Amino acid sequence: MPVSKQMRKALQHTADECIDCGKCMAYCRFLAESGSPLSIALNALSDDETVDDLSQRTYDCSSCGLCSAVCPVKAEPAEIFTQLRYHAQANGTFKLEKYAPLLSYERLGQRFPFKAESLPEGCTTVFFPGCTLPAMFPDATRIAFKILKLKDPRTGIVLNCCSKPSKMLGLKSKHEENLSTLVHTLERKGIKKILTACPNCHATFKQFESRLEIVSIYEKLKYANFIPVTPAVKEVTIHDPCVTRSESNIHKAVRDLLKSAGIRVSEMKHNRTETLCCGEGGGTNFHNKAYAMYWSRKRINEAQRIGVPMVTYCAGCVNFLGGNHPTAHVLDILLVKRKTIPKPVAFPFNYLNRLIFRFTAL
Known part of the structure; x- marks a missing residue:
């Protein structure tokens, strides 16, 4: 071809x-x-x-x-x-049947009842939590949104999918069409800034040429003057999601937030720019599980050498790593009072959480 x-x-x-x-x-x-x-x-x-x-x-x-x-x-x-x-x-040289669950997850995020928005009068900034964060950590997502609204009552929220799975799998035209529709719709409604919680959404929006300003919620929370809960752990190591390699501001913001809550951070050998993939990247686990588990084992082995739980700021990474090593989302650690780090939420409760969040937070 x-x-x-x-x-x-x-x-x-x-x-x-x-x-x-x-x-x-x-x-x-x-x-x-x-x-x-x-x-x-x-x-x-x-x-x-x-x-x-x-x-x-x-x-x-x-x-x-x-x-x-x-x-x-x-x-x-x-x-x-x-x-x-x-x-x-x-050129049709590789079929995507194995990835049907991932592409279905994307489609559902772009349709009712999972797709929704709330844009107050005069709204120019929206919170875009992504698909997986409200599915796994609905309470943390809800509280984070409340903090943003206390800072600026005109902050809106958009529940949708950025179409990252399509892009990741090589469906370039489909991804560009879906993301373009989403971005231009927001621009027509007067939105000028998107606050992202999902690192994949953050990277996807930043790579798309638009007039929108893309800011991580973690950078925003640094200056929100909220009071974190008493954390369930005193020391953690940080797993930086691989899509944030070049995002030094996010790296610093997450570490500052944890330290401000009295949590000690001990770094793994590979962090920030040279962080390792959790194993979920590229959808490889749908096609070559051995390769996906290779990355997962490498990441967990590094954490085990430190001997403390992992904290990350990607709900997908929590989902992939949390079954084999205590792994928490930074928002859940800071905003939700817990005695221990919970196990990842399993199907179908993740979908149920998204619906509950959609109908209670908006």
């Missing part, structure tokens, strides 16, 4: 810049077994049929971006894997 100009440009950049140092391969099982970014780029540039094979292989990739983060020469290998997934879907 023909290769797009954008993909050829990404492949050529990696082929020109990669020095085959092996640093990214030392971290990543996918690259260790598939070859270096240089070899992948050169093979793809040499033969269009090879591209079709490689595009299918990239569904073993967690799309976590660590390869680009540790690259000493900015060869941007993560971009070629994104482009290869776009190629796979544009």
Whole structure:
């Protein structure tokens, strides 16, 4: 199948810049077994049929971006894997039947009764909690919204899906159409700022070119003067979601919030820019569970060496890691009084929580 100009440009950049140092391969099982970014780029540039094979292989990739983060020469290998997934879907070389639950989750988030909004008169700022946070932590989400409204009573709320799963799986046109509709609808209603709680939503909105200002709720809460609850734990280690690698302001805000609540933070070896994927990234667990569990085990092993619970600011990461190591969401730790860290919410209670939140918080 023909290769797009954008993909050829990404492949050529990696082929020109990669020095085959092996640093990214030392971290990543996918690259260790598939070859270096240089070899992948050169093979793809040499033969269009090879591209079709490689595009299918990239569904073993967690799309976590660590390869680009540790690259000493900015060869941007993560971009070629994104482009290869776009190629796979544009040319029909990889079927997505295994990902039906994930795509269904996205569709439900964009439809009644899960889709909803409340925009007070004069509203220019909205809270966008995402799909999974109210599903797993409805109380924390509700309290966070109340704090935002105390700061500015005109703050609204939008329950919808940013369509990140479609983008992650290579459905570029579908993702762009859905996100464009959402963003332009908000702009027409006078919205100028979105406060995000989900790191995937945050990254997705920021990558979309619009006039909207995208701000993390964690940065906002630093200056909200709320009183945190007495925490269930005194010491934690922080799992930074992989999509926040470049978000140093969010890294600092989360740590400052925990420290202001009297919680000691002990860092794992891989944090912030070089954080590890929880295992859920790229939807890899639907296609190659062994690769997904490889990342999960690496992350949990680091936390176990510290010997304290993990705290993260991604509800999806809590869901993926929390079954095997005590893992809390930062909003739940700060805003909801508990004696222990709860286990992740299981189906169908996650859907029920979303409905309860939708009909009680708006």
